Amino acid sequence: MKHIHLRPGMDRRVKAGHPWVYANEARMSADAKALTPGTLVVLCRADGKPLGVGAFNPRCLICFRMLGPPGETVDQAFFSGRLKRALNLRQRLFEAPYYRLVHGEADGLPGLVVDRFGDVLSVQTATAGMEELLPEILAALDDVCAPKAVTLCNGGAFRKLEELERYARAAKGSLDGPIEMQEGGLTFLADPLGGQKTGWFYDQRDNRAFVAGLCRDARVLDAYCYAGGFAVSAAAAGAAHVTAVDSSQSALDLAAKAAKLNGVEKRCLFSRAVAFVELARLGEKGERFGVVCVDPPAFVKSRKDLKPGLKGYRKLARLAAGLVEPGGFLFIASCSHNVSAEAFAQEVSRGLGRTGRILRAAGAAPDHPVHPQLPESAYLKTLVLQLD
Ligand code: SAH
Numbered sequence: 001m002k003h004i005h006l007r008p009g010m011d012r013r014v015k016a017g018h019p020w021v022y023a024n025e026a027r028m029s030a031d032a033k034a035l036t037p038g039t040l041v042v043l044c045r046a047d048g049k050p051l052g053v054g055a056f057n058p059r060c061l062i063c064f065r066m067l068g069p070p071g072e073t074v075d076q077a078f079f080s081g082r083l084k085r086a087l088n089l090r091q092r093l094f095e096a097p098y099y100r101l102v103h104g105e106a107d108g109l110p111g112l113v114v115d116r117f118g119d120v121l122s123v124q125t126a127t128a129g130m131e132e133l134l135p136e137i138l139a140a141l142d143d144v145c146a147p148k149a150v151t152l153c154n155g156g157a158f159r160k161l162e163e164l165e166r167y168a169r170a171a172k173g174s175l176d177g178p179i180e181m182q183e184g185g186l187t188f189l190a191d192p193l194g195g196q197k198t199g200w201f202y203d204q205r206d207n208r209a210f211v212a213g214l215c216r217d218a219r220v221l222d223a224y225c226y227a228g229g230f231a232v233s234a235a236a237a238g239a240a241h242v243t244a245v246d247s248s249q250s251a252l253d254l255a256a257k258a259a260k261l262n263g264v265e266k267r268c269l270f271s272r273a274v275a276f277v278e279l280a281r282l283g284e285k286g287e288r289f290g291v292v293c294v295d296p297p298a299f300v301k302s303r304k305d306l307k308p309g310l311k312g313y314r315k316l317a318r319l320a321a322g323l324v325e326p327g328g329f330l331f332i333a334s335c336s337h338n339v340s341a342e343a344f345a346q347e348v349s350r351g352l353g354r355t356g357r358i359l360r361a362a363g364a365a366p367d368h369p370v371h372p373q374l375p376e377s378a379y380l381k382t383l384v385l386q387l388d
Helices: 076-093 128-132 134-145 157-162 202-212 229-236 249-261 275-285 303-321 341-352
Strands: 002-005 020-022 039-044 050-056 062-068 098-103 112-117 120-125 149-154 167-172 179-183 186-190 219-222 241-246 268-272 289-294 324-334 356-362 381-387
Touching: 002 050, 039 062, 050 128, 076 098, 076 134, 098 179, 098 202, 112 134, 120 134, 128 134, 134 149, 134 167, 179 202, 186 229, 186 249, 202 229, 202 324, 202 356, 202 381, 219 229, 229 241, 229 249, 229 268, 229 289, 241 249, 249 268, 275 303, 289 303, 303 324, 303 341, 341 356, 341 381
Parallel strands: 002 039, 120 149, 219 241, 219 289, 241 268, 289 324
Antiparallel strands: 020 062, 039 050, 050 062, 098 112, 112 120, 149 167, 179 186, 324 381, 356 381
């Protein structure tokens, strides 16, 4: 294996357990620059002492991601070992086989996400390293989970960072459309090949349950409803009526079908709209809701979007809070890695424009564990407030 050397003094973070090296921290020799993106290498200190084995991409800002200690063999058995550990954790957390099975760095598999929908696995590779290792990963998934079908959901824009092509296809078996899955005793539809990301947002599981618990007899608004996770949970928990919007018609179709599957379609209205426009329109009309839920896509996709993105969260908080009736509740979320929990809470507090109290500040469900040395892996920030 090729050796990549850190620049002098650049080993402290890696030694403390951080799994990434940035391009300006490594010595980029002509040899290093010529390596195929995703090549497995030994990372060494400036004086030659090996620190670990990982995947290297000379064309990427994060040029190295750690997979194991020096001497680690990264093969199918390696992946089987990591997958078994990840599976044991999820089996302890959940009774039914519906969860995020692998959550990247925190599961020792940087750049890899696997969501499980019973005997269908939905895989996302975000790095050239994991893309190169797909044959070993797929063999290990077969070994550990024996799935009927495996989909590769690699349509995400973030793949551009590693110069990877974007595609979605079945790697094993076939899928003829969305699949039924269970959450909180309800049936939903996930669409790994035709939907967004892996097909379902498991990260909001606990937040959906908490918000649903506030919805009995309430009029509820869900402004970024995707496949109906919050909206249908709210209706099933006894909401008087749920208005749900999304900009994607195919997401709305999944949500409407989920409402029907759970027998709550008469109390749900799904319509296509741009959230900011719809929130403002409802506000002008004087509409008010007992519970308003806003779970938008990431406003800050890279550090350069930080300022406008933070402003976006403040505006979202202002528009959404304006629709909450006195004594009602607001659920607001940010899934931007580059926004800290503190910064998000500050923008929300500035945007509110009314008094109230925070009932719950949370993040993703525990099948999305956080890497202790990588605060960005706690990407989801959520707040539930009661407003006066
Ligand atoms: N709350 C959902 C997940 C939301 S993901 C759940 O619990 O599963 C973000 C959603 O926002 C996606 O469905 C996407 O289609 C939608 N979206 C993106 N931009 C939007 C916009 N400007 N207005 C409304 N919806 C938007």
